[in-house]
Amino acid sequence: MRSGCRASLGLVPQPLLIRISFQLFDGNIIVVHILCVNTFLLCYNTCMENTKGFISKHKEFIKDAVIAIAIAAAVLVFIKPVIVSGESMLPNLQDHNYLLLSRQAYNIGEPKHGQVIVFPVEKDDNRLYIKRVIGIPGDTIDIRDGDVYVNGKKQNQSYTLDKYTPGKVRNLKIPRGKIFAMGDNRCNSQDSRSDIVGLIDIDNVSGVALLRLWPVTEIGTIKNYK
Numbered sequence: 001m002r003s004g005c006r007a008s009l010g011l012v013p014q015p016l017l018i019r020i021s022f023q024l025f026d027g028n029i030i031v032v033h034i035l036c037v038n039t040f041l042l043c044y045n046t047c048m049e050n051t052k053g054f055i056s057k058h059k060e061f062i063k064d065a066v067i068a069i070a071i072a073a074a075v076l077v078f079i080k081p082v083i084v085s086g087e088s089m090l091p092n093l094q095d096h097n098y099l100l101l102s103r104q105a106y107n108i109g110e111p112k113h114g115q116v117i118v119f120p121v122e123k124d125d126n127r128l129y130i131k132r133v134i135g136i137p138g139d140t141i142d143i144r145d146g147d148v149y150v151n152g153k154k155q156n157q158s159y160t161l162d163k164y165t166p167g168k169v170r171n172l173k174i175p176r177g178k179i180f181a182m183g184d185n186r187c188n189s190q191d192s193r194s195d196i197v198g199l200i201d202i203d204n205v206s207g208v209a210l211l212r213l214w215p216v217t218e219i220g221t222i223k224n225y226k
Helices: 037-049 052-057 059-078
Strands: 007-011 019-024 029-035 079-084 098-102 116-121 127-135 140-144 147-150 169-173 178-182 207-214
Touching: 079 127, 079 207, 116 178, 127 140, 127 147
Parallel strands: none
Antiparallel strands: 007 019, 019 029, 029 079, 079 098, 098 207, 116 127, 116 207, 127 178, 140 147, 140 169
């Protein structure tokens, strides 16, 4: 279901800009790491190799470098940029969509139905997957005859690719600290229906998708369909 390609790409920054690099994995998501190495080295070399007079002369440059580092550090604490890879979230998220995740969503709040989450899968070499929350702690999940039931209530599937969910799940009670999640492309998604993924530990969730930044024609918040 998933391609076996592996590639990498680095974007060379201008001075004082944050370096953005990312590595493409075989999984459903690609993490983008934001680094400030160039900015830090520029600041460090300026401070160490030049006289006090030079530092005084270029104090605005140094101040800008320090601010850039501080902003990058703050961003990394709260935000995680990712790139979608694969088709498991069609039609709502496409291959190569750029997203921003909230790292702290489950540190300050509880999981909600319909949220799009990113998480590592231990049985798949800790590759990161992106899926939609269907069941939260306390819910009972049933999947039968192509329909999904949460706590006995038939769920709307109009937002999914095929409006149909294959597989069978019988009276699955979601325990405390776990999530049941599926891709929107239900016929082509490895998710909580499979033994490889299974129920997801809330503590292992990398983040909740908040914004789509690319393509520009689809910039906006991520809809929590449920």
